[in-house]
Each structure stands twice: as C-alpha cells, then as structure tokens.
Amino acid sequence: MEKQPGKQAATEPADSGAGGGEGEPPQVAGAQAARPEDRLTLLLRLRAQTKQQLLEYKSMVDATEEKSPEQILQDKQVEAKIEDLENEIEEVKIAFEMKKLALDRMQLSTALKKNLEKNNPRTSVLMDNMKHILKLNKLIMKSHQESWDLEEKLLDVRKKRLQLKQASESKLLEIQTEKNKQKDDLAVMENSDKIKAIQQNLQMEIQITTVIQHVFQNLILGSKANWAEDPAFKETVLQLEKNLTMI
Amino acid sequence: MSVLRPLDKQPGLNTATILLVGTEDALLQQLADSMLKEDCASELKVHLARSLPLPSNMNRPRIDLIMFVVNLHSKYSLRNVEESLRHVDATFFLGKVGFLATGAGRESHCSVHRSTVVRLARTYRSPLLFCDPEVDGFRVPVAQRLVRMLQICAGHVPGVSALNLLSLLRSSENPTLEDL
Numbered sequence: 001m002e003k004q005p006g007k008q009a010a011t012e013p014a015d016s017g018a019g020g021g022e023g024e025p026p027q028v029a030g031a032q033a034a035r036p037e038d039r040l041t042l043l044l045r046l047r048a049q050t051k052q053q054l055l056e057y058k059s060m061v062d063a064t065e066e067k068s069p070e071q072i073l074q075d076k077q078v079e080a081k082i083e084d085l086e087n088e089i090e091e092v093k094i095a096f097e098m099k100k101l102a103l104d105r106m107q108l109s110t111a112l113k114k115n116l117e118k119n120n121p122r123t124s125v126l127m128d129n130m131k132h133i134l135k136l137n138k139l140i141m142k143s144h145q146e147s148w149d150l151e152e153k154l155l156d157v158r159k160k161r162l163q164l165k166q167a168s169e170s171k172l173l174e175i176q177t178e179k180n181k182q183k184d185d186l187a188v189m190e191n192s193d194k195i196k197a198i199q200q201n202l203q204m205e206i207q208i209t210t211v212i213q214h215v216f217q218n219l220i221l222g223s224k225a226n227w228a229e230d231p232a233f234k235e236t237v238l239q240l241e242k243n244l245t246m247i
Numbered sequence: 248m249s250v251l252r253p254l255d256k257q258p259g260l261n262t263a264t265i266l267l268v269g270t271e272d273a274l275l276q277q278l279a280d281s282m283l284k285e286d287c288a289s290e291l292k293v294h295l296a297r298s299l300p301l302p303s304n305m306n307r308p309r310i311d312l313i314m315f316v317v318n319l320h321s322k323y324s325l326r327n328v329e330e331s332l333r334h335v336d337a338t339f340f341l342g343k344v345g346f347l348a349t350g351a352g353r354e355s356h357c358s359v360h361r362s363t364v365v366r367l368a369r370t371y372r373s374p375l376l377f378c379d380p381e382v383d384g385f386r387v388p389v390a391q392r393l394v395r396m397l398q399i400c401a402g403h404v405p406g407v408s409a410l411n412l413l414s415l416l417r418s419s420e421n422p423t424l425e426d427l
Contacts, residue, residue, distance in 0.1 A: 045288065046261060053258050053402035056409075060254050060338070082372065089414055 251299065252336040253343050256309035263401035264292040264308045265393065268299060268331055269316030270324040274349060277380050278316070281390035289403050291394065299331035311401040312343050314393065317364055319350040319357045325364075332371070342409030343400050344373045347389075352379045374416040 116126065189195070217237055220227050227233035265282070267275045272295070279293040292308060301307070313335065318324040328346075335344065348364045350357065368375035374396075378389040400409045 048405040049261065049289075049401075049403045052405050052408070056402050057254060059408075086372075086414065086417070089410070093411075093414065 250334055250336050251301070251310065251313070251339060253311075253339045253341075254309070258311075258401065259290075259308050261403075262290040262292055262308060263312075263397045263403060264294060264310050265312045265314065265397045266294045266296060266310045267314050267316060268296050268328065269318070269347075270297055270321070270327050271316070271318055272297070274318070274380055275316060277386065278347075278378075278390065278393070281386045282394055285390055285394045287394050287398065289398060289401070291397065298327050299334040312345065312393075312397045313339065314345045314347050316347045316349060317359065317367075319348055319359045319361070319364070320353070322358050325359050325367075329367075340371055340373060342373075342411075342413035344371065345393075345396065346371075346373055346375045347378055348375065349378050349380055351377050352382070372413070372417075374413070 112126075116124065213236070220233055220237060225233065227237050267278060269275050275295045279295060282293060283291060285291075294307065294310070315328045315331065316324070317328050346364065346368045348361070351361060365375060376389060376392065379385045380389075396412065398404050399407050399412050402408070
C-alpha cells in the first residue's frame with residue numbers, strides 16, 4: 001500500500017509592504033499523518049478533483065471571453081449590477097435544482113415501473129400500498145365534496161338571513177315614515193286657522209247660551225212662581241249646576 | 248508578480264494552498280497549526296504573509312484561498328489588510344477570498360468596530376468569519392471550516408465550486424446585515 005506524503009507547511013516570514021527585505025523561507029515540516037488509502041480510491045478521487053478543476057478553468061475561460069463594457073460605472077451602479085448578477089446566479093441554481101428534482105422523479109418512476117413489471121404485480125407490497133393510497137384519496141375527495149356542499153348550504157342560509165334582515169329594515173323604515181307623516185298631518189291640522197276660528201265661535205255661543213240661561217233663571221226666580229211644580233221650569237232652574245262649557 | 252491572480256498556474260495534484268495574510272505572526276502560526284492538524288484527504292499547504300504584495304522570486308504553488316486576518320484590537324491590522332487588498336485581482340473575489348476577524352470576544356479591547364469589518368466584507372462580497380484563537384474550543388471549528396473552504400476552492404469537492412459556496416454562504420449573512 002502506498003503511503004501518502006504527509007501534509008507540509010511552508011511558512012514565509014514577514015514581507016512588509018513594497019520594497020521590504022526578502023527573507024529565506026524556512027521549511028517547517030508539519031505533522032506527518034500517514035493516511036492509508038486504497039490505490040483505486042485515490043485514483044478515483046484524483047479523477048474527480050481533476051474534473052472539477054478542469055470545469056473551473058473552462059468556466060474561467062468562458063467568462064473572460066465574453067467582453068464586458070469597459071465604461072466606468074459609479075459605485076451605486078456597480079453595486080446594483082453586482083446584485084443583479086447575484087440574483088441571476090441564484091435563479092439559475094434554483095432552476096437547476098428543480099430540473100434535477102424532476103429528473104430524479106422521472107428516474108424513480110421508471111425504476112418503479114421496471115420493478116413492478118419484474119415482480120408479480122398482484123402480490124407485491126407496493127400494490128397494496130398503492131391500493132390503500134387510492135382508497136384514502138377517494139375518501140379524501142368524498143369528504144372534500146361533502147364539506148363543500150355543507151359550506152354551500154351555509155352560504156345559502158346566510159344569504160337568506162341577510163335578505164330577511166334587509167326586508168325587515170325597509171319595512172321598519174316605511175312604518176317610521178308613515179308615523180312621522182301622521183304626526184305632521186296632525187300637527188298641521190291642529191295649528192290650522194279654521195279650527196281656531198271654529199273654536200272661538202263655539203266658545204262665544206256657549207257663553208251667550210249661558211248668559212241667556214241665567215237670565216231665564218233669574219226671571220223665573222224673580223217672578224216668585226212655583227217652579228218646583230212645572231217640570232219645564234224645574235229643568236231650567238236646575239240647569240245652573242251643569243257646566244255648559246263641558247258640552 | 249505584483250497582483251495575485253487565481254488560476255494562473257497549474258494546480259498541484261491533490262494539493263490545496265491557502266494564504267493567510269495578517270500582521271500577527273503568532274496568531275497566523277496558531278491557525279496554521281490547527282489547520283494542519285485537521286484530517287483531510289488532500290495535502291494542505293499553508294502560506295503565511297504579513298502583507299501583500301508577495302515577493303516575486305518565490306516559486307510558490309497556485310493559491311486557492313486567501314484569508315485576510317484582521318485583529319479587532321488593532322487598527323493597524325485593518326489598515327494593513329486594506330492596503331493588501333489592492334494587490335489582489337478582482338477575479339479572486341469570486342469565492343476565493345475570505346475575511347477572518349479575531350479578538351471580538353474582548354469587547355473592551357476592540358478598537359476596530361465590528362461593523363467596520365462587516366462592511367468591509369460586504370463591500371468585497373466575501374464571507375466573514377469570527378475567531379478567538381486563544382480559546383482552543385474556538386480555534387478547532389474555525390480551522391475545520393477553513394479546511395473545508397479550502398478544499399472547495401481548490402476544486403477537490405466535486406459538484407461544489409467556490410462561487411457556489413459563496414452564494415450559499417451569502418444567504419445566511421444577509422439577514423444580519425439588514426440592521427446595519
């Protein structure tokens with residue numbers, strides 16, 4: 001088994017700024033950790049590394065080939081441009097991940113299909129699972145439908161309630177306006193002048209009648225006739241008690 | 248070569264090289280040691296430098312990852328890092344550069360505010376890590392992270408590239424940057 005050369009550390013002493021002295025770099029051998037590794041594994045790993053590094057160099061070459069505008073942008077513009085580019089990178093990464101996901105799904109489904117075709121489809125546990133899944137899905141759909149119907153009913157009831165409320169509101173409004181109208185009419189009527197004149201006439205007539213009645217009574221009393229015997233006289237005299245203004 | 252460019256040399260077989268740039272040698276050495284102690288299938292090479300540009304007479308391998316180490320206790324390290332950033336090619340910042348801020352635990356000694364470093368990392372669109380190398384418990388996970396990042400940047404992990412990692416790391420940082 002080939003022992004790997006251990007990790008080395010090379011330290012360079014201080015080079016301060018431009019024009020500083022150049023020192024000799026002392027080689028300091030770091031800790032030797034021999035890592036036993038299978039030859040094949042090593043080769044595979046190196047292969048992967050080389051591939052990755054090649055990819056990096058290629059992308060670098062592609063990047064330098066495309067000529068970017070040489071104008072001198074201001075700070076804000078540069079920042080905005082950098083952010084746009086970063087967002088582009090993110091979007092590309094996301095798109096790539098989605099495509100990989102889709103690809104994995106397709107591969108999975110074909111592998112599944114091949115597996116099913118190979119085994120006996122009737123007795124496989126997978127088929128049981130899938131049947132169970134289908135049953136559950138049907139149940140789900142049914143309960144969804146039921147809940148949907150119930151919601152519809154609820155909605156209808158609510159609508160009706162709203163309509164009834166609105167109708168009762170309009171009716172009450174009507175009643176109120178009618179009452180107000182009546183009150184206004186009454187007030188108008190009471191304040192009308194005709195009624196006042198009629199009332200005054202009535203009062204005057206009553207007073208005249210009262211005076212005339214008093215005159216007759218005094219006449220009868222003054223004539224010293226026996227008014228208790230004649231019912232007509234009786235009535236006239238006793239009328240004193242009645243208050244005519246209440247008629 | 249005054250400007251560091253990524254991918255300018257052929258990669259060594261099964262090797263990954265990281266360059267740690269920072270003013271504190273002891274710190275860098277500690278980090279380097281922890282990284283080398285990690286279990287890793289590929290060979291790791293750690294280069295330490297106080298600042299860029301590196302002298303051009305050296306025959307050094309292709310650098311896969313640059314980590315700029317800023318000590319929050321000293322403004323000089325921040326200035327040093329900012330100076331060195333000018334000697335790095337723009338294409339390096341597509342995932343092969345990272346910032347490491349140390350000393351955030353001792354708030355009273357911090358002369359560089361945390362938000363300064365955060366803003367720096369945000370300007371350069373690079374990931375920012377925090378580390379307290381004195382505490383051994385912090386050093387080992389950071390070393391592990393660095394080793395993993397290095398492997399990805401060197402192309403040793405099939406299917407993940409440095410840019411991919413960058414966009415992955417970014418989405419977890421952004422929510423905290425909103426309140427800046």
